[in-house]
Amino acid sequence: MDYTSYLRLPQLLSNQQMESAKHGVPAHDEMLFIVIHQTYELWFKQILFELDLIQEIFGGTRVDDADLGRAVHAAERIVKIEQLLVGQIDILETMTPMDFLEFRNLLMPGSGFQSEQFRLIEVRLGLKRDARLAFNGASFDASLTEDARKRVVATEAAPSLRDQVDAWLSRTPFVDMGGFHFREAFAAALDKMLSQDMDLIQAHPHLGAAEKELQLASLRNSRAMFDGLLDDKRYTELQAQGAWVFSRRALQAALFLFLYRDEPAANAAFRMLKALMDMDEMLALWRMRHALMVSRMLGRKVGTGGSAGFDYLRATADKHRAYNDLFAIATFLIPRSALPALPDEVRKSMRYRYEQST
Ligand code: HEM
Structure with a gap:
């Protein structure tokens, strides 16, 4: 075994073929363009590999405590990779739009729409077909090859990580334990806090009537949203309006874990939820950075894949989110x-302690 053969460097390093050179007009920046895209695809591969582990752990009917730690670790690794992927845009932006024009036409009709691995990441994280933005009347997988499309469709038919996390959260004990019902206990605490906040706003010497009403309406809205978590029928209505995607049980459990994260039994679960939010945020950040880069490269031109370019990509940063519920x-x-x-019963079952040996 040696470095060169282990890493298959002859194969790897002979895979950067500049189209411009083939056409006899080598464009210096095309090498960077190829290397950047290839490294993205390598990191996508690693993200999918980490998702294999996480989804295997969450795929069963129970998630073992020790395995949850491994899943959190893998999820946090994905977040780090995504941070790097956002950073790579800085390097690509050293290419100016005019340098890009030297070879852009040679790429037609190649487009990021043809990245199978990117679509697999989106689908496996939990982005559903009907939640996607339409562009040019085409479906999001229309640009993929027949084989790639089949793999994406098969992946859509399997539970996504979001589906698995929903099922896992719904099984959270502690939320209803013995005589303890988290919803009722928390509703009382929330009401107390909201009414204190309302008193504060009403008595505030520096807020005008209109500002007060705005703040009060926002607090009333928070309470109305919380009502939805308490009542099945109301929740189903809110879900139909697109306000929530997770199941009611899962959301209640997620709220519980956010609030009682300091209890040892909630800690790893909270870190998992936090990592999912970080992943979602990083991907949204990548979408926005990519959209801004596209706008500086193309201005208002449409993409080689036929989308509206910047406007479409910018809108995906807002709409193509899988874990909005956790943010809400x-x-x-x-x-x-x-x-x-x-109550003692719940607290004891969420803690561990080491007895002193005599
Ligand atoms: C000069 C640099 C780039 C330009 C001008 C550009 C342009 C575009 C455009 C216009 C689209 C919309 C689809 C279309 O109509 O073609 C798109 C989509 C996409 N691009 Fe890029 N891109 C660039 C670099 C990159 C890089 C480095 C990656 C890394 C993998 C990438 C990945 C993607 C992906 C995954 C999509 C699909 C996004 C979605 O549908 O949400 N692009 N790109």
Whole structure:
């Protein structure tokens, strides 16, 4: 075994073939363009590899504590990779639009729309077909090869990580344990906090009537949203309006884990939810950076894949999110000091302690 053969460097390093050179007009920046895209695809491969592990762990009917730690670790690794992927845009932006024009036409009709691995990442994280933005009347997988499309469709038919996390959260104990019902205990604490906030706003010396009404309406809205978490029928209506995607049980459990994250039994689960939010945020950031880069490269031109270019890509940063629900939970968070105390039975089952040996 040696470095060169282990890494298959002769094959790897002979895979950067500049189209411009083939046409007898070598464009210096095309090498960077190829290397950047290839490294993206390598990192996509690693992300999918980490998702294999995470989805295997979440795929069963129970998630073992030790395995949850491994899943969190893999999820946090994905976040780090995504940070790198956002950073790579800085390097590509050293290519100016005019340098890009030297070879852009040679790429037609090649496009990022043809990246199978990118679509697989989106689908496996939980982005659903009907939640996607339409572009040019084409479906998002129309540009893929027949084989790649089949693999994407098969992946869509399998549970996504979001589906698996939903099922896992729905099984969270502690939320209803013995005589303890988290929803009721928390509703009382939330009401107390909201009414204190309302008093504060109403008595505020520097807020005008219109500003007060705006703030009060926002608090009333938070309470109405929370009502939805308490009532099945209301929740189904909210889900139909697109306000929530996760199941009601899963959301209640996620709220519980956010609030009681300091209890040892909630800690790893909270880190997993945080990693999912980080992943979602990083991907949104990549979409936005990519869109801005596209706007500086192409201006208002349409993409080689036929989309509206910048406008479409910018809108995906907002709409193509798989874990929005976890972000929305912040609507209901209250300070630690206002948290209802957990009954002994629940607290004991969430903690471990080491007895002193005699
Ligand atoms: C000069 C640099 C780039 C330009 C001008 C550019 C342009 C575009 C455009 C216009 C689209 C919309 C689809 C279309 O109509 O073709 C697109 C989509 C896409 N591009 Fe790029 N791109 C660039 C670099 C990259 C890089 C480095 C990657 C890394 C993998 C990438 C990955 C993608 C992906 C995955 C999509 C699909 C996004 C989605 O549908 O949400 N692009 N690109």
